[in-house]
Amino acid sequence: MKNKITIILFLILVSFSSFSQSLSSSPYSIYGLGSLYESDFGSLPAMGSAGIALPSNRFINNLNPASLGFMYQNHFLFDVGGNAIQTSYQDVSRKESRNNVQFSHVAFAFPVTSKSGLSVALRPYSSAGFKISDYKLPIQDSNEEYTLNVTGTGGLNNFDISYGYRVGKKLALGLSTSILFGTIKDASEYLTSNSLTNIDKESTYNGARISLGGQFKVDSTFTIGVNLKSPAKINATKVQSVTTYNADLNASNTIESEVHSDIDDYYLPFEFAVGLNKQFKNNLSLSMDYEKAFWQGTDQADIYGNYLNQEKFKLGLSYRKDHNLRTYFDRIQFSTGLNYDTGYLELGNKRIENKAISIGVALPIENTYSVLNVSYSYGQRGRISSGLIKENYHKISLNLSLDGIWFVKRKFE
Amino acid sequence: MALLFGIILTSCDSDIDTGEFVVGSDNLSVNNRVILIDTATVEVSTINFDSLVTSGQSRILLGTYNDPIFGKVTSDSYFQLSSSSYNLQTTSSDTEGANYVFDSIRMVLLPDKYYYGDTTQVQSISIHRLLQKVKQNAENDDNFYNNSSLDYDPVSLGSTSFTSKPIRQDSVFVKLDDAFGDAFFQKLKKREIVTTEEFVEYFKGLVIRSTSANSSGVMGYQISSMLQLYYSKKVTDSKTSILKEFTIDDVSKQFNRVSLDRTGTIIKDLPGTTERLSSDLTENKSFIQSGTGLACRIDFPNIKELKYITQKGAIIDAQLIIRPVNNTYSKTYPLVDSLNIYVADQLNRLSGTLNSASGNAIYATLNKASDEFGENIGYSIPLGTFMQNEMTKQSDSRSALILTIPTISKGVERVVLGNQKNTGNKVQLKIYYISY
Numbered sequence: 141m142k143n144k145i146t147i148i149l150f151l152i153l154v155s156f157s158s159f160s161q162s163l164s165s166s167p168y169s170i171y172g173l174g175s176l177y178e179s180d181f182g183s184l185p186a187m188g189s190a191g192i193a194l195p196s197n198r199f200i201n202n203l204n205p206a207s208l209g210f211m212y213q214n215h216f217l218f219d220v221g222g223n224a225i226q227t228s229y230q231d232v233s234r235k236e237s238r239n240n241v242q243f244s245h246v247a248f249a250f251p252v253t254s255k256s257g258l259s260v261a262l263r264p265y266s267s268a269g270f271k272i273s274d275y276k277l278p279i280q281d282s283n284e285e286y287t288l289n290v291t292g293t294g295g296l297n298n299f300d301i302s303y304g305y306r307v308g309k310k311l312a313l314g315l316s317t318s319i320l321f322g323t324i325k326d327a328s329e330y331l332t333s334n335s336l337t338n339i340d341k342e343s344t345y346n347g348a349r350i351s352l353g354g355q356f357k358v359d360s361t362f363t364i365g366v367n368l369k370s371p372a373k374i375n376a377t378k379v380q381s382v383t384t385y386n387a388d389l390n391a392s393n394t395i396e397s398e399v400h401s402d403i404d405d406y407y408l409p410f411e412f413a414v415g416l417n418k419q420f421k422n423n424l425s426l427s428m429d430y431e432k433a434f435w436q437g438t439d440q441a442d443i444y445g446n447y448l449n450q451e452k453f454k455l456g457l458s459y460r461k462d463h464n465l466r467t468y469f470d471r472i473q474f475s476t477g478l479n480y481d482t483g484y485l486e487l488g489n490k491r492i493e494n495k496a497i498s499i500g501v502a503l504p505i506e507n508t509y510s511v512l513n514v515s516y517s518y519g520q521r522g523r524i525s526s527g528l529i530k531e532n533y534h535k536i537s538l539n540l541s542l543d544g545i546w547f548v549k550r551k552f553e
Numbered sequence: 554m555a556l557l558f559g560i561i562l563t564s565c566d567s568d569i570d571t572g573e574f575v576v577g578s579d580n581l582s583v584n585n586r587v588i589l590i591d592t593a594t595v596e597v598s599t600i601n602f603d604s605l606v607t608s609g610q611s612r613i614l615l616g617t618y619n620d621p622i623f624g625k626v627t628s629d630s631y632f633q634l635s636s637s638s639y640n641l642q643t644t645s646s647d648t649e650g651a652n653y654v655f656d657s658i659r660m661v662l663l664p665d666k667y668y669y670g671d672t673t674q675v676q677s678i679s680i681h682r683l684l685q686k687v688k689q690n691a692e693n694d695d696n697f698y699n700n701s702s703l704d705y706d707p708v709s710l711g712s713t714s715f716t717s718k719p720i721r722q723d724s725v726f727v728k729l730d731d732a733f734g735d736a737f738f739q740k741l742k743k744r745e746i747v748t749t750e751e752f753v754e755y756f757k758g759l760v761i762r763s764t765s766a767n768s769s770g771v772m773g774y775q776i777s778s779m780l781q782l783y784y785s786k787k788v789t790d791s792k793t794s795i796l797k798e799f800t801i802d803d804v805s806k807q808f809n810r811v812s813l814d815r816t817g818t819i820i821k822d823l824p825g826t827t828e829r830l831s832s833d834l835t836e837n838k839s840f841i842q843s844g845t846g847l848a849c850r851i852d853f854p855n856i857k858e859l860k861y862i863t864q865k866g867a868i869i870d871a872q873l874i875i876r877p878v879n880n881t882y883s884k885t886y887p888l889v890d891s892l893n894i895y896v897a898d899q900l901n902r903l904s905g906t907l908n909s910a911s912g913n914a915i916y917a918t919l920n921k922a923s924d925e926f927g928e929n930i931g932y933s934i935p936l937g938t939f940m941q942n943e944m945t946k947q948s949d950s951r952s953a954l955i956l957t958i959p960t961i962s963k964g965v966e967r968v969v970l971g972n973q974k975n976t977g978n979k980v981q982l983k984i985y986y987i988s989y
Binding site for chain 2 (some may be wrong): 167168170229231234236272273275277279280281282284286330332333334335337339380382384386388389390391392393395396487522527528529
């Protein structure tokens with residue numbers, strides 16, 4: 141057991157150190173705070189990320205804080221994960237593939253009383269990883285062009301503390317506080333026929349939002365869940381340096397150096413999610429979620445792009461043999477799911493949609509609830525049209541969900 | 554297990570993005586955009602430097618012509634002569650000075666290839682003896698200017714008319730009055746003049762006046778042009794001619810008086826040195842002329858307002874193209890290849906040349922790529938740094954640019970430039986501005 145704790149601590153350390161890295165690269169992530177990041181715990185990635193109505197008994201359900209009200213007594217849950225993604229980017233004329241390996245999340249949860257549980261999680265919220273090379277844009281009010289080179293890295297992290305409380309046997313309520321923080325670095329070069337301008341910008345964001353969740357067990361096999369996320373303001377500041385070089389004059393000119401300034405704040409919309417879970421024959425579990433985020437009302441500043449209301453439809457199915465567990469194979473859970481996301485970003489009057497199918501297995505470790513979740517999903521984002529690209533991605537997620545017994549924690553005390 | 558995760562988490566050697574995919578180009582230019590501003594006001598005017606230093610320029614500038622635009626240009630040259638020795642004897646053992654006789658005296662002008670105007674016409678010059686020394690009365694100023702003059706004897710010592718061939722560099726010889734030459738010779742012969750002081754006291758110098766009645770042109774002559782005194786030794790019947798030369802040893806004792814008679818021209822009303830004549834009042838043209846001190850002044854009255862185009866912006870590049878007006882230049886009056894640029898205040902006081910970051914002077918260079926209408930011919934000036942500084946500087950004072958021709962002190966080239974209202978040859982200012 142001591143070894144396990146060492147491993148856990150090691151994983152936490154490694155995880156934190158990986159946070160500084162650029163998480164994913166997508167041309168779309170130049171907008172807003174980057175691409176929003178789906179980093180779901182346990183077996184959720186295999187089930188199309190559906191699970192608003194699932195309890196936090198065998199893994200930490202990050203979709204709904206109310207799920208912590210259904211934690212098992214004397215269990216300590218730990219979850220850490222990572223993704224390997226291969227994406228092919230395709231536009232009207234080209235296609236290119238890139239591989240990417242990313243940290244996904246680290247989280248732990250424990251019951252506080254027999255009726256309540258607490259979880260702490262750190263995961264990416266968004267990631268900005270984009271690069272534009274030798275891109276020609278018109279110089280306004282002229283027939284001339286300039287060349288743009290941009291590299292963006294960074295993203296926001298989400299640190300949240302969630303608390304779930306069970307009222308009676310059927311109803312649980314939850315509250316989650318998320319702190320969003322991070323920086324996005326953006327290095328741009330503007331080349332005109334006779335000048336080169338470098339703008340190096342480091343934007344720092346921070347803000348907090350609250351979520352309220354509820355889960356209600358209609359009967360022993362049917363649960364419904366709801367989660368509401370408050371709108372939030374993400375404060376934004378930037379530190380910027382601007383230098384220009386003029387070739388005719390052989391002159392370098394520092395326009396500004398490390399200047400701190402406020403930039404337009406970013407607004408997160410009110411979001412709600414509803415979902416249901418139905419168990420069939422004690423071994424088949426069906427989850428369906430619907431989510432809506434009211435981005436249109438956020439009135440974002442122009443610099444963040446044009447936003448529409450976003451909807452997500454999620455469907456997940458999992459199977460685990462309930463009894464007669466004779467072999468290791470009998471104890472494996474199989475899952476599959478569908479995920480359709482309308483997206484919230486509009487470019488060239490077109491939504492940037494995302495759709496994915498997923499399958500996965502949960503491989504038990506020893507004789508506990510600890511499992512290694514391996515999932516594969518294939519998805520598409522965006523579309524091929526003028527000014528847009530399509531991303532086809534193959535994603536493998538590994539989530540290690542560890543289950544410790546309560547007295548382990550007592551050892552620390 | 555831990556090993557597996559360790560590999561995943563630490564070996565994040567994700568593939569490098571080559572940046573070929575770009576989405577939503579319309580939105581990209583929202584944040585930072587490059588704008589071309591070509592509507593900023595450029596005010597063009599003509600100013601008149603009334604005193605250009607023309608001494609010490611190492612050129613004797615002579616000639617006169619009627620410029621169809623600028624008026625009558627005349628250049629006279631004043632100088633002091635001297636010699637290394639005032640002894641007529643050729644050797645120290647020569648004691649027969651008494652036998653020397655005066656032969657002749659002449660001025661020899663050596664062309665230096667500089668010319669402007671129609672040099673195929675006959676030019677006339679007349680040489681006069683100065684009645685004043687080539688010396689300034691002012692305490693702290695040893696310079697002579699384009700409008701300086703000295704008293705001279707109205708009686709000509711000699712004159713000539715010639716058709717010059719400046720490129721062939723035929724020397725011009727002007728025979729001077731024998732009586733003057735003999736008197737001059739006698740002073741030397743009698744050893745009444747042995748030092749330069751004594752010499753200059755007696756012979757203060759010469760002015761060569763340009764006296765052509767008809768329009769022709771202006772030519773430059775080398776500073777090594779000289780006064781030649783010929784004499785000979787009367788010992789035997791065979792005459793040995795001896796030459797004594799007097800030259801301009803001190804270039805600061807030579808200057809050209811360049812005058813312009815603007816009567817009846819569109820620039821007849823030029824104001825004083827500290828003021829300017831708007832090109833709006835002179836047919837949308839501005840005038841530069843070397844020698845006479847006419848210069849083009851360019852103001853950018855609205856430059857500070859560019860600050861307010863966007864919340865934050867910078868001028869990353871700017872180019873001014875100022876064009877010579879069609880039909881104001883020709884083979885006879887060719888365009889110069891470049892113009893000097895000075896930075897000046899509201900009273901036309903120069904603070905120096907317009908310099909690049911490395912301290913080198915920036916010139917306005919002529920683009921000669923001609924098209925049918927001559928619209929591409931123009932002087933272009935890179936102004937990026939100047940404009941950015943003008944836009945951002947705190948004080949209310951605005952700087953202007955003054956354009957002159959590099960030969961301002963020793964030539965008579967001129968150019969006529971169009972302003973923003975000039976239909977065929979409009980001055981154009983392109984400012985590249987980035988909002989950040």
